[in-house]
Amino acid sequence: MTQPPVDYIERTREQYSALGYPVYRWVEETEPPAFTRVDTPMNEWRVGLVASGGIYVQGQIAFHHRDDISYREIGAETPVDRLRVTHFAYDLTDARADPNAVFPLEALRHLRDRGEIGALAPRAYTFMGGIYSVRKVRDVLAPALADRLCSDEVDVAILVPV
Secondary structure, eight states, rough: OOOOOOHHHHHHHHHHHHHHHOOOOOOOOOSSSOOOOOSSGGGEEEEEEEOBOEEEETTTTOOSSOOOOEEEETTTTOOOOGEOOSSSSOOOOHHHHHHGGGGGHHHHHHHHTSSSEEEOOSEEEEEBBBOOOOOOIIIIIIIHHHHHHHHTTTSSSEEEEO
C-alpha cells in the first residue's frame, strides 16, 4: 500500500502552531534562483550533500535547541554506524534505525563506486531544520553552507530536507 502524499505546507503550519510559534511565513524571493547549468556528464560530477535532519557524528556536539543555526561537517567516508540523529520536529525512529533515510551517504557512495557520479565532496553538511527565522537561514546558515560547497568545488549539491 502506498502512503498518500504529505501536504508539507499544511503540516509545517500545524507543527509550528503546536510549538507556539506564529503562523510560518514562507520565503518569497523576487529574483529567480541562481542555478548554474552543469555541462559535464554525471559520471564526472563531484557531488555535495546537505541535509536538514539533525545528523551528526558520534563525538560531535548534538543539535540541542529550536532555531539552532549551526551545522556539522561529516566526512564522506564516515561509517554509518557512527552517525547519530537528533531533532525536535520529526519522529526520529526511522532515521535512528538507518540514518540513510534522511542522509543518503551510502547511496551516494554506491553511485560513486559504480562510476555513475565522479566523486563525493570530502565533507557533507547537516543542520537541524525547523529553523523559524527565515532571516537567520537566508543571511547566516545558507551562505555559510554555500561557501563550504564552493570550497569543496562541488558541481552538484543534493539537498535533503526533513
